[in-house]
Amino acid sequence: MKKVKILGLVGLLLVLLSAKSFKYEVGDAVADFKLKNVDGKMVALSDYKSGKGVIVIFDCNTCPYSKAYNDRIISLNKKYAAKGFPVITINANDPQISPGDSFEAMASQAKRKNYDFPYLIDESQNVAKSFGATNTPHVFVLQKSDDKFEVAYIGTIDNNSRDASAATKKYVEEAVDALLAGKSIGTTNTKAIGCTIKWRNS
Amino acid sequence: MDLYKVDDTSCSKKTDILMHSKMRVWGKLIMAVTVFFFVEKALMAQSATVIRFDELQKILQTKSDQIQVLNFWALWCAPCIKELPLLEKLNTENRFNAKITLINLDYADKVEKVNEFIARKNIKSEVLLLDEIDYNSWIDKVDRGWSGAIPATLVFNPKTGKRKFVEKELKEGEIEKLIASLN
Numbered sequence: 001m002k003k004v005k006i007l008g009l010v011g012l013l014l015v016l017l018s019a020k021s022f023k024y025e026v027g028d029a030v031a032d033f034k035l036k037n038v039d040g041k042m043v044a045l046s047d048y049k050s051g052k053g054v055i056v057i058f059d060c061n062t063c064p065y066s067k068a069y070n071d072r073i074i075s076l077n078k079k080y081a082a083k084g085f086p087v088i089t090i091n092a093n094d095p096q097i098s099p100g101d102s103f104e105a106m107a108s109q110a111k112r113k114n115y116d117f118p119y120l121i122d123e124s125q126n127v128a129k130s131f132g133a134t135n136t137p138h139v140f141v142l143q144k145s146d147d148k149f150e151v152a153y154i155g156t157i158d159n160n161s162r163d164a165s166a167a168t169k170k171y172v173e174e175a176v177d178a179l180l181a182g183k184s185i186g187t188t189n190t191k192a193i194g195c196t197i198k199w200r201n202s
Numbered sequence: 203m204d205l206y207k208v209d210d211t212s213c214s215k216k217t218d219i220l221m222h223s224k225m226r227v228w229g230k231l232i233m234a235v236t237v238f239f240f241v242e243k244a245l246m247a248q249s250a251t252v253i254r255f256d257e258l259q260k261i262l263q264t265k266s267d268q269i270q271v272l273n274f275w276a277l278w279c280a281p282c283i284k285e286l287p288l289l290e291k292l293n294t295e296n297r298f299n300a301k302i303t304l305i306n307l308d309y310a311d312k313v314e315k316v317n318e319f320i321a322r323k324n325i326k327s328e329v330l331l332l333d334e335i336d337y338n339s340w341i342d343k344v345d346r347g348w349s350g351a352i353p354a355t356l357v358f359n360p361k362t363g364k365r366k367f368v369e370k371e372l373k374e375g376e377i378e379k380l381i382a383s384l385n
Binding site for chain 1: 276278279309311335336337338339341342348349350351370
């Protein structure tokens with residue numbers, strides 16, 4: 001009996017250790033998540049099974065890069081939701097460290113900017129951790145294959161945070177366009193330039 | 203400040219006037235000193251040089267004898283601003299004969315704001331504003347492990363090629379440890 005307990009503990013420890021270092025790479029299947037939206041309703045990735053995929057963006061209110069990309073994120077949803085790739089934004093910043101990223105502040109941002117896509121709060125920060133999101137905005141383009149969502153692109157939105165019209169590489173658009181056309185994606189990984197996610201002090 | 207205090211109950215009108223004229227003189231003196239202080243500070247203060255990546259590449263490939271400390275920061279990044287005094291202290295104390303370069307990542311059209319900040323904080327370390335918006339074209343050349351967030355600090359010894367890269371806010375004494383670890 002004791003042995004079983006010890007084995008169980010060792011097993012649990014291994015699971016915890018591996019969970020800590022694990023993050024999604026391109027090609028990985030994504031586990032379902034369920035988070036609270038700014039309207040108070042719960043939204044799950046599995047709610048999106050009728051589409052072709054989802055553009056998951058870890059974002060926030062306060063980061064200058066998030067502000068610079070805000071209109072581009074809104075445009076991404078306008079352009080791709082109807083084509084089967086809607087946007088889901090997730091804020092994982094600890095409001096203790098970044099008060100401007102509280103649930104209330106998120107709700108008013110979504111209202112002010114007329115978000116027609118979810119803006120979810122990742123209070124436990126577990127979803128951000130499991131994705132391996134580090135910065136804001138940090139994009140994960142997910143493609144639906146059978147009943148699963150697989151990571152197809154990880155990184156930044158385009159190559160000019162300052163000026164959308166001057167961007168010469170629109171990584172996310174190119175990735176989703178490729179998926180829609182059934183082609184392979186040219187660039188599947190870029191670095192998501194931005195602010196670090198404000199992790200809770202542990 | 204007690205100098206300016208006028209005690210109505212014990213002062214005659216004459217001393218009151220005397221005190222007021224004294225106050226005026228002192229006020230002018232203080233103002234003159236303040237103005238001088240600010241003008242001097244402004245004259246002494248350096249400004250940021252706007253560079254492209256090739257200039258940064260030169261620093262990364264320098265053959266200098268000095269340990270190089272490159273700190274990547276921006277005005278909008280609160281933890282960057284918080285750690286700047288540590289780098290400034292390292293620069294003025296010069297205990298390690300290290301060359302500190304502050305690489306600013308604000309947009310190039312914000313250079314005036316950066317210069318105002320440099321003057322206000324009287325920053326003595328060299329400040330370069332890296333005008334290179336397509337980060338993914340150069341970021342790996344600084345360090346492959348860099349996610350793209352700041353603050354980030356690269357410490358390297360050009361002679362031995364040893365290098366350390368940290369992508370987080372530096373704590374007191376941490377750069378010294380990083381420098382020591384290069385030996």
